[in-house]
Structures are given as structure tokens and as C-alpha cells.
Amino acid sequence: MPTRLLSYILKWLLLSSLVAVGAGSASALFLVSLDWVTDYREAHGWLIALLPVGGFVVEWLYLRVGQSVVGGTNLVIDTIHGSDAQHPARIPFRMFPLVLIGTLVTHLLGGSAGREGTALQLGGSLADQLTRPFRLSPTNRRLILMAGISAGFGSVFGTPLAGAVFGLEVLVVGRLTYQAIFPVFIAALGADYVTRWWGVGHTHYAITTVPPITPLLAGCALLAGAIFGGCALLFTRTTHAIAHLASRYIAYPPLRPVVGGVVVAGAVWALGTTRYIGLGIPVIVESFGQPLPAYDFIIKLLLTTVTLGMGFKGGEVTPLFFIGATLGNALAYWLALPTGLLAGMGFVAVFAGAANTPLACMVLALELFGTPCGPYAALACVTAYLCSGHRGIYGSQLVDKHKA
Amino acid sequence: MPTRLLSYILKWLLLSSLVAVGAGSASALFLVSLDWVTDYREAHGWLIALLPVGGFVVEWLYLRVGQSVVGGTNLVIDTIHGSDAQHPARIPFRMFPLVLIGTLVTHLLGGSAGREGTALQLGGSLADQLTRPFRLSPTNRRLILMAGISAGFGSVFGTPLAGAVFGLEVLVVGRLTYQAIFPVFIAALGADYVTRWWGVGHTHYAITTVPPITPLLAGCALLAGAIFGGCALLFTRTTHAIAHLASRYIAYPPLRPVVGGVVVAGAVWALGTTRYIGLGIPVIVESFGQPLPAYDFIIKLLLTTVTLGMGFKGGEVTPLFFIGATLGNALAYWLALPTGLLAGMGFVAVFAGAANTPLACMVLALELFGTPCGPYAALACVTAYLCSGHRGIYGSQLVDKHKA
Numbered sequence: 013m014p015t016r017l018l019s020y021i022l023k024w025l026l027l028s029s030l031v032a033v034g035a036g037s038a039s040a041l042f043l044v045s046l047d048w049v050t051d052y053r054e055a056h057g058w059l060i061a062l063l064p065v066g067g068f069v070v071e072w073l074y075l076r077v078g079q080s081v082v083g084g085t086n087l088v089i090d091t092i093h094g095s096d097a098q099h100p101a102r103i104p105f106r107m108f109p110l111v112l113i114g115t116l117v118t119h120l121l122g123g124s125a126g127r128e129g130t131a132l133q134l135g136g137s138l139a140d141q142l143t144r145p146f147r148l149s150p151t152n153r154r155l156i157l158m159a160g161i162s163a164g165f166g167s168v169f170g171t172p173l174a175g176a177v178f179g180l181e182v183l184v185v186g187r188l189t190y191q192a193i194f195p196v197f198i199a200a201l202g203a204d205y206v207t208r209w210w211g212v213g214h215t216h217y218a219i220t221t222v223p224p225i226t227p228l229l230a231g232c233a234l235l236a237g238a239i240f241g242g243c244a245l246l247f248t249r250t251t252h253a254i255a256h257l258a259s260r261y262i263a264y265p266p267l268r269p270v271v272g273g274v275v276v277a278g279a280v281w282a283l284g285t286t287r288y289i290g291l292g293i294p295v296i297v298e299s300f301g302q303p304l305p306a307y308d309f310i311i312k313l314l315l316t317t318v319t320l321g322m323g324f325k326g327g328e329v330t331p332l333f334f335i336g337a338t339l340g341n342a343l344a345y346w347l348a349l350p351t352g353l354l355a356g357m358g359f360v361a362v363f364a365g366a367a368n369t370p371l372a373c374m375v376l377a378l379e380l381f382g383t384p385c386g387p388y389a390a391l392a393c394v395t396a397y398l399c400s401g402h403r404g405i406y407g408s409q410l411v412d413k414h415k416a
Numbered sequence: 417m418p419t420r421l422l423s424y425i426l427k428w429l430l431l432s433s434l435v436a437v438g439a440g441s442a443s444a445l446f447l448v449s450l451d452w453v454t455d456y457r458e459a460h461g462w463l464i465a466l467l468p469v470g471g472f473v474v475e476w477l478y479l480r481v482g483q484s485v486v487g488g489t490n491l492v493i494d495t496i497h498g499s500d501a502q503h504p505a506r507i508p509f510r511m512f513p514l515v516l517i518g519t520l521v522t523h524l525l526g527g528s529a530g531r532e533g534t535a536l537q538l539g540g541s542l543a544d545q546l547t548r549p550f551r552l553s554p555t556n557r558r559l560i561l562m563a564g565i566s567a568g569f570g571s572v573f574g575t576p577l578a579g580a581v582f583g584l585e586v587l588v589v590g591r592l593t594y595q596a597i598f599p600v601f602i603a604a605l606g607a608d609y610v611t612r613w614w615g616v617g618h619t620h621y622a623i624t625t626v627p628p629i630t631p632l633l634a635g636c637a638l639l640a641g642a643i644f645g646g647c648a649l650l651f652t653r654t655t656h657a658i659a660h661l662a663s664r665y666i667a668y669p670p671l672r673p674v675v676g677g678v679v680v681a682g683a684v685w686a687l688g689t690t691r692y693i694g695l696g697i698p699v700i701v702e703s704f705g706q707p708l709p710a711y712d713f714i715i716k717l718l719l720t721t722v723t724l725g726m727g728f729k730g731g732e733v734t735p736l737f738f739i740g741a742t743l744g745n746a747l748a749y750w751l752a753l754p755t756g757l758l759a760g761m762g763f764v765a766v767f768a769g770a771a772n773t774p775l776a777c778m779v780l781a782l783e784l785f786g787t788p789c790g791p792y793a794a795l796a797c798v799t800a801y802l803c804s805g806h807r808g809i810y811g812s813q814l815v816d817k818h819k820a
Contacts, residue, residue, distance in 0.1 A: 017803065020820035025638075173778065173790050190590040190801075191817055193774065197798045201791050205629060225609060234429075370597065371775070374577065378782050379790065386577050386783065387605050394601045397594075399421065413595055416424040 021194070027152075028159050028198035030142060035135035035163035035199070036206025042112060042134065043168065043212050046127060049120040050290050057286070060122035063277045067123075067269025070114045071323050075265055081107035081137075084325075085129045088136035089408035092157045092183060102144060103157075107137035114325030122289045123276060124315040125326025127168055132327075135164025135203070151191075158183070158192040159199035166200030167207040169329075170214030174376035175200035178369055185368040185402060186412035215293055217300055217359070221350040222384040232347040233357065233388045236340065237395025240358055243339055244365030244400040247313055247332065251405070254321025265323065272322025276315055288312050292334040299337040299355040306345070308338035328405045329363055336362030353388060356381045361392035365400030368409060425598070431556075432563050432602035434546060439539035439567035439603070440610025446516060446538065447572065447616050450531060453524040454694050461690070464526035467681045471527075471673025474518045475727050479669055485511035485541075488729075489533045492540035493812035496561045496587060506548060507561075511541035518729030526684060526693045527677070528719035529730025531572055536731075539568025539607070555595075562587070562596040563603035570604030571611040573733075574618030578780035579604035582773055589772040589806060590816035619697055621704055621763070625754040626788040636751040637761065637792045640744065641799025644762055647743055648769030648804040651717055651736065655809070658725025669727065676726025680719055692716050696738040703741040703759040710749070712742035732809045733767055740766030757792060760785045765796035769804030772813060 053059050074082050081087060081104055091103060115130040139160025143153045158179045166175020179196040181188050223229060258268045280289060287295055288311050295312075298304060316331040340358025344351040356377060364373035370393040377389030402411050457463050478486050485491060485508055495507055519534040543564025547557045562583045570579020583600040585592050627633060662672045684693060691699055692715050699716075702708060720735040744762025748755040760781060768777035774797040781793030806815050 017820050021638075021642075021799075021802065173794055176794070177775070186594040188592040188594075189816065190592075190774075190819070193798055194802055194820070197794055201629070201634065201795065205631070205634075225605070227609070230605065230609075234425075238425075370594075371581070375779070375782075378779075378787055382787055383782055390577055390580070390601055391605065394597055395425075398425065398598055412593065415594070416421050416598070 024155075024195045025198060027142060027146065027156055028195045029202055031135070031139045031156060031159045031163050031199045032202025033206055034138035035131075035160060036167045036203035037210065038108070038134040038138060039131055039164065039167035039203065040207045040210035040212040042115075042127065042130060043207070045116055046119055046291070049116050053120055053122055053290065054286060059120060060277050060280050060286070060289070063121040063123060064270040064273030066117045066121040067273040067322070067324055068266045070117050070325060071266040071269050074110060074114070078106065078110045080104045081110060084111065085132050085406060086408040088132060088157060088161065089183060089406055091140070092154050093408065093410065103137050103140040105137060105141055107133050111325055118319065118324045118326045119290050121273070122280060122286065123273070123319040123324045123326065124289045124292070124312065124331055125319050125324060126291065126330035126332070127327045128165055128329035129327030130325065131164035131168035132161050133164075135160035135162075139163070155192045155195045159195040162196035163199040163203035167203035169376075170204060170207070171376050171379040172200040172204040174372050174379055175204070177375050178372035181369045181372050182367060182406065182409065184410045184412050185404070186415065188371070215297065217297065217356065217380055219300065219352045219356045219381045219385050222353055222388070223350065225387050229349060229388075230391060232349050233391040234395050236343055236347055236349070236354060236357055237361055237392035238399045239343065240336055240339065240361035240392055241365040241396035241399025243309070243313070243335060244332070244362050244396060247317060247335065247362070247366055248401070248403060248405055250313065250317040251321045252403070254317055258322055268323045272318050272324060275318050279315060283311070288315050291330045293330070296334050296337050296359070299341040300352045303344065303351065304338055304341045306342040309335045309342065312338065328366065332363040332366055333359045336360070349388070353385060356385055357388055357392040360389055361396040364393035365396035366405045368397060368400070368404045370394050370397035428559075428599045429602060431546060431550065431560055432599045433606055435539070435543045435560060435563045435567050435603045436606025437610055438542035439535075439564060440571045440607035441614065442512070442538040442542060443535055443568065443571035443607065444611045444614035444616040446519075446531065446534060447611070449520055450523055450695070453520050457524055457526055457694070458690060463524060464681050464684050464690075464693070467525040467527060468674040468677030470521045470525040471677040471726070471728055472670045474521050474729060475670040475673050478514060478518070482510060482514045484508045485514060488515065489536050489810060490812040492536060492561060492565065493587060493810055495544070496558050497812065497814065507541050507544040509541060509545055511537055515729055522723065522728045522730045523694050525677070526690065527680060527723040527728045527730065528693045528696070528716065528735055529723050529728060530695065530734035530736070531731045532569055532733035533731030534729065535568035535572035536565050537568070539564035539566075543567070559596045559599045563599040566600040567603040567607035571607035573780075574608060574611070575780050575783040576604040576608040578776050578783055579608070581779050582776035585773045585776050586771060586810065586813065588814045588816050589808070590819060592775070619701065621701065621760065621784055623704065623756045623760045623785045623789050626757055626792070627754065629791050633753060633792075634795060636753050637795040638799050640747055640751055640753070640758060640761055641765055641796035642803045643747065644740055644743065644765035644796055645769040645800035645803025647713070647717070647739060648736070648766050648800060648808075651721060651739065651766070651770055652805070652807060652809055654717065654721040655725045656807070658721055662726055672727045676722050676728060679722050683719060687715070692719050695734045697734070700738050700741050700763070703745040704756040707748065707755060708742055708745045710746040713739045713746065716742065732770065736767040736770055737763045740764070753792070757789060760789055761792055761796040764793055765800040768797035769800035770809045772801060772804070772808045774798050774801040
């Protein structure tokens, strides 16, 4: 083996392992805290009345000390794209505590949001702290940031292979390059190991029945995929529209989540249920086993787009899992596929469309649900990707070529 | 949904389904014939003495009527790369019967070869027959050829998801583009369905024990991956060297397989076993369950590189599965991983290194062996890819960037 290759391997084993320890531990801390604040909120429903206040405080914090990291996940992606020119500075470490606290506040007080955006920012901000001590070149900095993204994704969902592919796939719509393939796989597998080492587990979802594929069932999967893609498009368009309106009509940023918080808290009060806020994991689990109300997905979509569009911190992905799984569940009335299978297909495919990451989501389905659902999940993810438009939840993604 | 997208989807549903029916039926015919010639050869050992004669006849046939298709798999890949300029002509349909007969002769008479090269050529040549009747643009021709490759791969191995990713991944080392993502998935899933519809099944391989991953075991997987990559490099270098020597010292092409046939038939006679010729599937199955001689992989490597380097028709991949699985089996003496797991890792990783397709091979492992082996297979495939050099078994692959 040539010396150059050996030194490359050893260097990235070291760097990716450091990223893995940091991001995996961060995900463990984050997941445990999320569980805690979710349980606390469920036990103390009056907290939801404080959602507007919490939103104000977090946004005010960002305004005072967080302007350099307010870009969030897009800042990490932007830095990877332009690390050699426009973004020479390190991603400030303050991204880490700010997004962690901001996301926990969202969940403690009953916003509807996810966790992957937070995990990517935790992983990315930690990874970039290695840039200066190790004097990484712009190219290597790019690789370590991708490793940070993969580590965050892989460890927060317990799906390291999907996390690795996600880190390679998310940067550009329609193109995947392999330069970071070794760093991202080491970082994602390592971070997942570290999170589990801390004793933190993940929810188990089960698809009990998968019929052998036939042309009719494949047609159903394609149709479902197109609907999932349309839903992803609706989600991103609505989020962008709300954010656009908010920044146009509410000049002072900390007031935006106040309005958003009033809307979401009011909706919870009017609906009389906490079913649609937070991560929504109990509903996701239900959607694999029993018929649910057909409107579940649209309420979750509205509450999440208001929460995130109005400036609350948190990710998009777990709500997208919720929206997809409940939409799939509802489609079981019309399509000749089992409920659990459609829920699983929606779980991965709405996300595939919204994030423009069909291969990562296919691998996610294989890791979470096992191989039998693979053909259905692949058809749904690829079709959702085709039908979801070019602007996804990450505005900093570049577009390689038109999808169709 | 905009009309343009809808017409794109309907167009590619039709075209990819046609490719699927053709390539899936071709794979079924090919697999059944392969079984038949293999059984016949095992029952009539004297046939192996005719290997030099068979090689001469096939190569003479190619010299007389097959010069336009002698490029084989590389011709298909080349046509995809350059379909808009240098290769305006259709891939001649004669590629289909010539490579089918040529491969069956190789297997009937005891050469050591595979089937994926043949399946890719069957799929590719069939797909290109649609170019003229449907007046496909150069871009669409590219897509339908990629669909043909994916359909061939997916149906000949019964692994449609790996086939689809392979079609996207094989063209350029280090880059994967998504333009063909819908066509390749429809074609691969459809072709696999068609092959099974004809009643043709696939060998089942089982990894019975997969330990939870630890840093030590991950280190073992990386080391194994590097060895698998080195083995892939040895395979491609040896094949190229033999082909180079043959074309340098044996001017008349039909004489090359005569010499190769004498060497291989002589080796079978000297070894007194047919263990190392043909596809070698019984040995692959054994390698998952019991310790095998440590030299198995090197004998198979030599016989296959002589067979293919000297001009016999057939693929590289099943022998690479054999070489990887037996090498993995042998590594179980030294590495703290179970025999079956190492066999499965070698099965996919030597191929990942030789074809420069780590993601397809990771998906292949998930489809063939189930998800528990995923992290090990991924580490092995990625490391083998890194360590296998830039020139793989397909000379027409382009290289995007250096791997490390």
C-alpha cells in the first residue's frame, strides 16, 4: 500500500473518530434531554402557554449573541460549498449551545419540530473546531464538515449507513461525489456507536406485512410516491412562505416566534390534544399498526411549518417522518398496500422529497424496517424525489441538473 | 403536477418497462442455460479438454462477424459516455447472441468466468434497440442504456436495488449523478420481477452470526477491507497484464483463447477438481459455513484472469464473489470476526474494489444478507474501494477525482 494512501487512512481514522466521539456524545446528550423535556411537558400542559415567551427569549438570544450562527444548517452546508473562499472563518462554537438550548425550549414548550437540523449543527460545529488545531486545508475542512453532518444524522436516528449516504448526498441536488466517502462512513458508524455506548437507544418501527411485489402494487407505490413528493413540496413551500411573510410583516425577529407561538399554542388549546406537537413519535409508532384520522398529516404539517417558519429552533425531519407516516396510513384506504408498509414508505419518502436525498432515504428504510420493504421504499423515495421540486428544506443545497 | 413531469414519468415507465421485459427475460434464459451447461459439464468432464477449441471458435466468430461488438461491456459504457458525439450508431443487436453463446461456451467447456458482463451486454444491447423506434435524443439514449445495465445486473443477481445503484455508479469513479435515477430503478425492479416471473430463482446466502460492532471489530473490518481492495487490485492488474501479453505475443486473436484454454484445462487436470471453474457457486455457498483451504481464492483468481485475459467471454463478478468470499473465509483464521460474516464482506468488497462501486455493493450486501451485516459490509466496501487503485475491471470508466 503506498504511503500516501496509508497516511490518508490513518489521518481520517483519527479525525473521523474525534468527530464521532464529539457528535455521538452530543447526540446522546441531546436525545436524553429531548426525552426529558418531552416527558416534562406532557406532565405539565400549562407550559405550552409559555411557547410565545420561550420563542421570544431564544430569538432575542440569537439576535444578541447568535447572529454569526443564525444560518443554522444552511450555514454548515454553505461553509462546505464555499469553504475555500467566502467562508474562511471557523463555524463559531456558540452554534452548539445555542441550537441545543433553542431546540430544547421549542420542545419543552410545545412547538412542533424535529431534531436532525440540530444534530447536523451540533456535529458540524464540533467538527469545524478541529479545522484550526489540525491546520486542515480547505478540501480537508470540507471533508470534516461532511463527516460532522453524517455523524450527527447517523447518531441521532441510529442509522449510520443512511447518515453516511446523507452526508454525501445532501450538498447538491442530483449529484453525489465520493471524496468524503471514507470520512463520512467512519464518522457516522463511530458516532452511532458512541451514542449507543452512552446507553441511549432509538425507537423501533416494525412493518409486519410486505406482499411480494407485482406490477399493480408497484403502480400503487409509484402513485404513493408521487403523493409523498407533492406533500414534501407543500411542506417546503409553506415553510418558505411563512418565513417570507414573517420577515416581511414582522420587522423585529424576536416577535416572529411570539406570533408563531400564539398560533401553535392556540391550536393545541383548540384541538385539545398534544398529539401534533413535539417530535410526535407515539403517533409515528401508531401509524404503523392501526388506521389513523386522515387529517393527521395536514395538522402536523401546518403546526410544523408555523413553528419552523416563525423562527423556532429544531429540525424538520422527525415531523416529516410523522407527516409521511400518517399520510401513508391515510392512503391505505385507497391503495392496495398494507397500512404499515405505506406508513413506512411515507416515513422515508416525504423526507426524501423534502431533502432531495432519495438514496439516503432508501438506505434509511432498509436500516429501520429491514430489507423486505426495500423495493417499495425505493419506488416511493425515487418518485417523491422526482415530484418534490428543486428547492428543498435546505436552501443552501445546490442544484446539479433538472430532475426530469 | 406539471405536464412535463407527468409525461417524463409516463415515458420512462413505458421505456423502462420495455427494457425490463427484455432484460429480465434475457437474464432468465441466460440463467437457465447457464445451469444447464454447468450441470452438463459436471456430468461430462471430458468436455473440458475442448476448452481451447471452443475458445478458438468463439473468438473466430467475433473476428468474422463480431468486430463491432468486441468491446463488450466497455462498448456499452463508452456509448453512454459519448452517445452524443462519437458513438451515434446503435449498439448492434448481434452483441446479444454473440455474448450469450460465447459465455455459454466458456461455461460448458470449463472456463472460469462470471455472468454480469454478459447480463450488462444483454441488457444494454436490448435497450439500445429502442433508440431508433422511439427516436430517443442523445440524453435519453444515455438514460435507456443505463437502465439496460441496471436491468441486467438487477435481474441476473436478483438484487434490483443494487442493480439500480450500480447503473448510476459504474460510469464514473467517484461521482454518481441522478439524471437516470427513475429509469434505472424502474428497469432494475421490473427486470428482477420478470426474471422471477419466468420461475427463475437465485442462490440464497446466509450470514448466521453478526456480533454487535465494537472499535476492535471495526478495526478488523477495515483491515479486511484493505486486503479485499488489494485483492481487487491484484485481480484487475493481472487481467490487464495477461490481456496485454496475449495481444503482444499472439497476433491472431482466435489463438489467444486456445493458449488460455490449454492453461485452464491443464490446471483442472493437474488439480484434479472442477472446484475452481465455471461460476463456482457451490464453493461460495460453502465459504459462508465452514473453513476452506486458504489458497482457494488465489487459484480462482489465476484461472479467472487467464480465462478472461485470454479472451473468453463472460463476466468478472461471480468469480470476484468467489475470490472475495474464500479470501474472507481464509481471513477468519487471523481476524476476530465470524467466518460467514467475513465471507459475506469479501463477497461484496472485492467486487466493490474491482468495479469501483462501493455504494452498490453495500446495498448488495443488505439485499443478499440482510441488514445486520450492514456496518461491516460498508466498512469493507469503502476501504476496498479506497485501496483498489483507479483502474478497475471496466476500462471505460472515467475517473472524477483521486480517491484519497
